[in-house]
Amino acid sequence: MRTTFDALGSLVPGLQWPASDDPEEGSERARYRTIFISDLHLGTPGCQAGALLAFLKAHPSDCLYLVGDIVDGWQLRKRWYWPQSHNDVVQKLLRRARKGCRVVFVPGNHDEFARQFAGHHFGGIEVVSETVHVTATGQRLWVIHGDAFDGVIQCAKWLAHVGDTLYEFTLSLNRHLNVLRARLGLPYWSLSAYLKQKVKKALNYVTDFERAVAHEARRRGHQGVVCGHIHRAEMREIDGVLYCNDGDWVESRTALVEHFDGRLELVHWDALQDPPAAAQPLPQPLPMETA
Template sequence: MTVNTDPEIRHFRTLFISDVHLGSKAAKADFLLDFLRTHEAETIFLVGDIVDGWRLKRSWYWPQDCNDVVQKLLRKARKGTRIVYIPGNHDEFLRGFPGTHFGGIEVAERMIHETADGKKYLVLHGDEFDVVVRNARLVAYLGDWAYDMAININILLAAIRRRLGMPYWSFSAWAKLQVKQAVNFIGEFQKVVAEEARRNDVDGVICGHIHHAVMEDIDGIHYVNTGDWVESCTAIVEHHDGRFELISWGHRIGAASKKVATLALPRPFPAAVEPAEAQDIQAA
């Protein structure tokens, strides 16, 4: 059951969401739906990997909450919200339709976004700067399968640790971070994406792809990564004064869900869904 920790609707100038992976069993579609119900924006950027075409090709999985997220976005578009869909590598089937509108949602390869205070940001998914995705598609598919396995292990460990009264620990996040650190992937990715922003003569860049939510300055470029809705449940919002904020929705729902479960059950509830730790969440 989704628990709404803040029923008051918040209004923003712009909202950025990426890496939802609808069609994957790991997708936190119910968390995202709850978030969309309480957050409104004049413009919403869907920064890639919203639908997970890779997994859907392997086996079809599309529960009702995936439909609910899509319907919620279409409803926002009908009510006047501008929604821009920038495809990623998992939903690359949409890359053949730049400039096309689907139910009021426009598709674009990348876009320059100007904030309320006049700064310009390059908005893209970021997979074109991932050497593995660009040059070794088979390796990318194998890595995607391995991540699925890590998520399944994570669900099992979360249930065991909860029953033992131990705090949540994300095996999948740990495993991913260990590999990425070994090859300096995250740091190199951020530098390359920041350099692309510099070549486009903009103040910053907003991307997704690596599921690592962060906002930081890299050699004078404001680098913003939206994170994901598989583990961390994070989004970037732009306030009406141009200020950016990184919101971790998983923590707010998770805290409320634990409280409800504790009251309702005589023993700890072995929830399969837990938010990732907030150590990577920063605010600008």
């Protein structure tokens, strides 16, 4: 296991093998059967690693699905950014696997470098291109990242990179804007959420994506689908198929969870639950790939 971890470490310089157990892990106070998270975008300033660590410490689970875009290889190739908090997230995931939680990694388009390792384990973490999760009630959920249903990714990848750059710029501008708003005593305001509501094509993009994913899940004989990619947390039925998107940990800070009775729920990590230095609000962002 250590050898495969070292191979992963070659992709993420500075990554260290977890040296000690986490005393907070294993708490039963808010345990779930399954947790689905995606679009962490480790390696970017927008990743809310502190909030994610707090969420994972507060919510142990029997199974944890990492539904793509965990590490942002696109941005790391442009500019190296890897603070200690991002290293802590990786160590937390490895520690969780080591303690008996089944951790499954489904790479996305931003961490597509990991797709070549499908079928392998890294530090106890399974890497798969896609998988099926069976809930406690026997419901079959197809688990994929979702970029295969993004026409921009499939037909004009260069445009997706442009959109990614613009999205990062929007996030940076948004951070500076809200520092000023906080000094003026004004509440948090999301520029990306505002743009999303104003741009009709962005809304059409989301709707088309959701329907395409749900229809393919139904064609394959599944009762539902869990995906990420568009950074919009949602759980609804589409033509008889349960569509679930677990959101992201860049702005919305959301996860899809399965309770032990099989009930599925979208949860939002409240800013008030963070340590003071990590507190952030909860907007709904633009899809990452929308230019």
